[in-house]
Amino acid sequence: MNQMPTSKIMRHTAATARRTVLLALGGAAVVIVAVVLERTNFERAQSTAIVRMFEANRAAADILLADEQLTMAANMAVATGEKRWIERYENSLADIGKAIDRAKRLASPSAAKKFDQETRVSNDRLVQLERAAFDAMNKGDVRGARRLLDSGLYAHYKRTLADGSTSYFQSVRSQIHAQLLRLQRRTEVYLPLVIMLCGFGAYYLWYRLNVSLGRLHRAFVRAESTIRQLAMKDALTGLANRRALFFELKNLLERARAQKRKLAVFMIDLDRFKPVNDQYGHLAGDIVLKEVADRLVAALPDAQILARYGGDEFVVVYKLDSDFNADELIARKIIDVLANTMSVEGNDLRVGATLGSAIYPDDASAEEELIAKADLALRRGKSQGSGAAVAYNAYMDIDVDARSQLETELRNAISSGEFVPYFQPVVDMSTGRVRGFEILCRWNHPTRGLLQPSEFIPFAEASHLIGDLTIALLRAACAGARAFPETITLAINIAPRQIQNPALAHGILAVLSETGFAPHRLEVELTETALVCDIAAAKHVIASLKGLGIKVALDDFGTGYSSLCYLSELPIDMIKIDRAFISTMHTREESAKIVIAILGLSKSLQLATIAEGVEGEVDAEFLKANGCIMAQGRFYGMPMPLEEALVVLANGGIAPGHRKVA
Ligand code: C2E
Ligand code: CA
Ligand code: CA
Numbered sequence: 001m002n003q004m005p006t007s008k009i010m011r012h013t014a015a016t017a018r019r020t021v022l023l024a025l026g027g028a029a030v031v032i033v034a035v036v037l038e039r040t041n042f043e044r045a046q047s048t049a050i051v052r053m054f055e056a057n058r059a060a061a062d063i064l065l066a067d068e069q070l071t072m073a074a075n076m077a078v079a080t081g082e083k084r085w086i087e088r089y090e091n092s093l094a095d096i097g098k099a100i101d102r103a104k105r106l107a108s109p110s111a112a113k114k115f116d117q118e119t120r121v122s123n124d125r126l127v128q129l130e131r132a133a134f135d136a137m138n139k140g141d142v143r144g145a146r147r148l149l150d151s152g153l154y155a156h157y158k159r160t161l162a163d164g165s166t167s168y169f170q171s172v173r174s175q176i177h178a179q180l181l182r183l184q185r186r187t188e189v190y191l192p193l194v195i196m197l198c199g200f201g202a203y204y205l206w207y208r209l210n211v212s213l214g215r216l217h218r219a220f221v222r223a224e225s226t227i228r229q230l231a232m233k234d235a236l237t238g239l240a241n242r243r244a245l246f247f248e249l250k251n252l253l254e255r256a257r258a259q260k261r262k263l264a265v266f267m268i269d270l271d272r273f274k275p276v277n278d279q280y281g282h283l284a285g286d287i288v289l290k291e292v293a294d295r296l297v298a299a300l301p302d303a304q305i306l307a308r309y310g311g312d313e314f315v316v317v318y319k320l321d322s323d324f325n326a327d328e329l330i331a332r333k334i335i336d337v338l339a340n341t342m343s344v345e346g347n348d349l350r351v352g353a354t355l356g357s358a359i360y361p362d363d364a365s366a367e368e369e370l371i372a373k374a375d376l377a378l379r380r381g382k383s384q385g386s387g388a389a390v391a392y393n394a395y396m397d398i399d400v401d402a403r404s405q406l407e408t409e410l411r412n413a414i415s416s417g418e419f420v421p422y423f424q425p426v427v428d429m430s431t432g433r434v435r436g437f438e439i440l441c442r443w444n445h446p447t448r449g450l451l452q453p454s455e456f457i458p459f460a461e462a463s464h465l466i467g468d469l470t471i472a473l474l475r476a477a478c479a480g481a482r483a484f485p486e487t488i489t490l491a492i493n494i495a496p497r498q499i500q501n502p503a504l505a506h507g508i509l510a511v512l513s514e515t516g517f518a519p520h521r522l523e524v525e526l527t528e529t530a531l532v533c534d535i536a537a538a539k540h541v542i543a544s545l546k547g548l549g550i551k552v553a554l555d556d557f558g559t560g561y562s563s564l565c566y567l568s569e570l571p572i573d574m575i576k577i578d579r580a581f582i583s584t585m586h587t588r589e590e591s592a593k594i595v596i597a598i599l600g601l602s603k604s605l606q607l608a609t610i611a612e613g614v615e616g617e618v619d620a621e622f623l624k625a626n627g628c629i630m631a632q633g634r635f636y637g638m639p640m641p642l643e644e645a646l647v648v649l650a651n652g653g654i655a656p657g658h659r660k661v662a
Contacts, residue, residue, distance in 0.1 A: 009219045013212040020205045027198040034194045038187050045183050049176040052106055056172035059103035060165040063119065066096035067126070067161055074130040078137055078145045086134055096123060103168055111171040119164035122157040129154050234308040236286055237293035245307035245315055249367040252304055252317060256360060262320035263304070263360040264327040267374035268334060271352040271386035273312035280344065287344045288351055299337040300330070315371065320359070328528075331355050331389035339387060354381040358392040373397075395462035407463045410456070414465065414472045418444050421477035422639035425648060426491065426610060426632045427655045429624050434653045436489030438525070438632060439477045440639040441469070457495070466495045471507050478515035480642040484649060491523040491553060496530035500537045505544035512548075519549040525576065527555045531566050539570060546571055553610070558594055567605060575602055579613030582633070585622060592622075599626050 069092045077085035100120055104112045129148050136144040148154065232244035240248060249265070256263050270292065277285040289312065296306050296314065305317035318330055338353040356378025364370045373392040381390035398406060413419060423437035443451035460466040474492050481490055498504055512519050524545055531538045531554075542552050551573040554566065558578050566572070577598050584591040595611075602609040611623050614633030623631060636655035637648065648656060 009212075009216050013216045016209055016212040020209045023205055024202060027201050031195055031198050035191060038191055042183055042187055046180060049180055053173055053176050056103065056106045056169050059099055059106060060169040062099035063096060063103060063165045064162060066092055066099055067123070067158070070096060070126070070130065071158065074133060075149060078133055078142065078149055081137060081142065089130065089134075093127065103165075107168060107172055108175050111168065111175065114171075115164060115168045119161055119168065122161040122164060125157045126154065126161065129157070234293075237290055237308050239293050239296075239314070240305055240307040242307065242309055245305060245309065245317075245371075246367055248305050249317060249370070252319075253360060253365070253367055253370075256319070257365075262362070263370075264318045264320050264330065264357055265360070265370045265374045266316040266318070266327075266331060266334060266355055266357045267309070267371065267378045268314040268316065268338070268353050268355050269378055269382065270312040270338070271354055272349075273351060276344070276349055276351060280347065280349075284344045284347075288342060288349065291342050291344075292338060292351070292353075295337045295340075296334070299333055309371075315374070327357055327359060327391065328389075331357055331391075335387055335389050352386050354378060354386055355389040356381050356392065357389070363392045363394075393458035393462055395459045403463070406459055407465065410460055410463060410465050410469070413443060413445075414468050417472070417476065418446070419469055419473050419476075420444050420641070421473050421480065422641060423477075423480075423645035424632050424639040425637045425645070425655045426489075426630055427636045429620060429629060429631050432636075432654050434488065434636075434648060434655055435630065436491060436521075436523070437481075437645060438491040438639070439473060439493070441473050441493075442639075461495050461497055464497070467498055467501055467504070467507070470494065470498065471511055474508065475511045475515060478511060478517035480645075481517060482515065483646060485653070486518075486521075488649070488653075489521045489523055489551075490517070491525050493525045493555065494530065496527060499526065499530040499541050502537070502540065502544075504541050505548060505550075508545070508550065509548055520551070523551040523553050523574070525553045525555040528557070528566065531570070535569075542570055542572075556612075558598060567601075567607070572607065574608035574610060576610045576612050577628075579633075582611050582613045582619055582623075583615065585619065595623070596626050599623075599628055603627060 070089060073085050073089035073092060076082070077089060100115075100123065103119075104115055107115055129151070133145040133148040136142075136148065232240060232247070234241040252263060255261075270288070273285065273288065276288055289308070292312075292314065293306070293308065296303075296316065300306065300316060300318075302318065303316050304319050305315065307315045307317075309315045316330070316334065318327070320326055334355055335353060338351065341348045341350050343349075356374045356376065358364060358370050358373035358377060360370055363373045373396075376396050377390045377392040380396055381388035384390065395403070395406075420442050421439045422442050424440055425434045426436045426438060427433060428435050441453050441457070443456050445451050457466070460469050470492065477490055477492070481488065492508075494504070501507075508522070508524070509519070511517075512522065526538070526542075545552055552571070553574045553576055554572050555576050556578045557575040558581055567575070575598065577595060581591045581595050581598075585595055586592070599609060601607075608630060609628055611619075611628050611631040612633060614620055614623065614631040614635045616635055619633070620631065620635055640648075648654075
């Protein structure tokens with residue numbers, strides 16, 4: 001029954017409803033008719049009974065009256081000897097006979113029989129006696145006649161006749177009474193019975209109707225969810241469609257806002273879809289789209305949304321752990337999974353994809369805006385060539401004029417030395433002694449004041465000026481570090497894009513020679529993202545740097561993509577445990593486990609480890625207890641201008657924070 005189509009259930013319910021109404025009306029009519037019939041029946045029976053009783057009363061009275069008249073006529077005839085009394089007697093005789101017949105008809109058969117035996121017989125006897133009296137009188141025996149009329153026998157029959165008439169009336173009356181009582185009893189039982197039966201019928205109908213309505217409701221709910229699913233699903237791939245994407249993304253954003261979480265939106269565009277369609281036909285195109293959807297579903301089980309945005313564009317939404325930037329990892333995974341060949345109708349096709357991503361709340365906070373920014377990044381990726389994964393940055397939003405203006409501004413700032421190195425102490429935790437500094441860039445902007453890297457590094461990267469900026473910054477830092485003791489090292493950050501520049505090592509070497517800074521005192525910090533983008537180029541650059549005696553550190557370790565494989569493949573000297581793990585070590589068990597694991601790993605690989613973002617003594621103690629030797633962070637000192645770094649070194653090279661607790 002559950003599988004019955006909705007239309008059939010609707011028809012069934014409508015029929016049940018119609019039947020219920022008709023039967024309810026029918027039931028009501030039956031009750032009304034039954035009540036009316038019963039009532040009229042009873043009233044008619046009652047009035048008939050009254051009439052009968054009235055007639056019986058009259059008949060009894062008539063009998064008695066006629067008897068009196070007969071007796072009187074007989075007595076008068078005997079007393080006067082006049083014939084006319086006999087004539088009157090004879091005339092009245094018919095009356096009593098008629099009255100007796102009438103009374104008999106009104107009585108029940110048994111009562112009539114008894115009445116016949118008593119009253120009629122008494123009457124007959126009286127008539128015989130009276131006639132005998134008349135005979136005697138006619139013969140002149142007045143005395144004899146008188147004797148007959150005064151005899152005890154005569155009086156006996158008269159009494160019997162009177163008693164018979166009275167008991168006749170009483171028997172008729174009680175008979176009528178019993179009949180009415182029977183009728184009343186019947187009504188008392190019959191009517192409630194009819195009403196009760198109708199009630200049962202009504203309950204049954206109500207029950208049936210309810211069952212039907214319940215079934216209909218369930219069918220509607222089922223149909224509604226099917227319709228909703230159909231309306232929210234892309235028919236070809238089974239992924240969410242554009243409508244569902246916006247609907248679900250809106251909900252996700254609301255939750256992310258409440259939970260203070262990050263979301264990553266990836267916009268994917270297939271690289272060689274059009275040629276597949278043109279060359280192999282639309283059916284092959286459909287197979288490719290389905291295969292893409294299947295691969296995304298299989299590769300991204302934790303995705304919050306997987307949608308087909310339209311044509312050969314797909315959107316993936318991921319919840320990011322607030323501390324770990326997993327977006328690059330996911331982007332890479334998507335590109336890789338779609339780069340593999342697809343077998344379509346016997347042909348091995350390489351479709352590939354390009355991707356753009358945007359992060360909530362860093363890049364945008366509304367769903368349309370997020371999608372638009374991911375799309376913008378995608379367009380940028382497309383211009384870079386197929387297989388690119390590009391994250392949105394603010395630079396992309398700037399129009400061409402403003403962009404060239406910003407580029408000019410950046411270029412001028414580089415040449416006029418507006419980018420200044422800030423020095424963050426990296427300390428030996430056991431002694432608190434500064435072993436070196438990480439160089440972090442600040443823009444001493446002529447009108448906007450001191451700008452943080454997040455405000456200009458993405459633009460410098462996007463406008464390809466990051467290389468010049470790094471060299472200028474390194475030059476300033478190395479020049480400033482001339483006053484540092486020989487043992488103090490410097491670490492410089494290298495952007496992912498710079499890894500692809502084969503002249504990087506050469507540029508750095510030029511600065512080192514120019515400023516007289518020994519290469520073994522320099523460390524270059526690379527992020528895993530840089531390695532992921534082009535592992536071959538990375539290997540080459542690292543080899544060149546190492547060839548010069550420069551050390552290489554893997555920055556933001558733990559947040560990137562399959563970090564371990566780089567550790568074994570590349571000749572890296574040290575790793576820097578990302579701030580995200582250190583800052584959550586005490587609140588997230590998982591972070592503490594990761595930190596301990598990284599420390600164990602680096603020990604076994606004989607790599608130096610630097611913990612970043614150490615903000616308090618508790619962090620430092622925990623790290624020390626687990627074998628960490630080097631650290632940097634608020635606890636030891638935030639990035640500072642050269643003058644302050646010189647003061648720290650002049651004071652014995654003990655990090656400010658460490659000195660405070662010591
Ligand atoms: P990073 O390389 O991971 O640098 C560490 C960042 O953490 C610095 O932010 C530093 O100020 C901050 N930091 C250090 N200790 C603590 C701490 O205890 N608590 C907190 N809350 N923060 C701490 P900064 O200077 O804003 O730099 C941000 C990022 O910008 C750097 O992350 C790096 O990726 C990039 N960057 C900075 N300078 C350069 C540069 O010259 N070239 C390139 N390519 N990137 C740079
Ligand atoms: Ca760094
Ligand atoms: Ca870092």
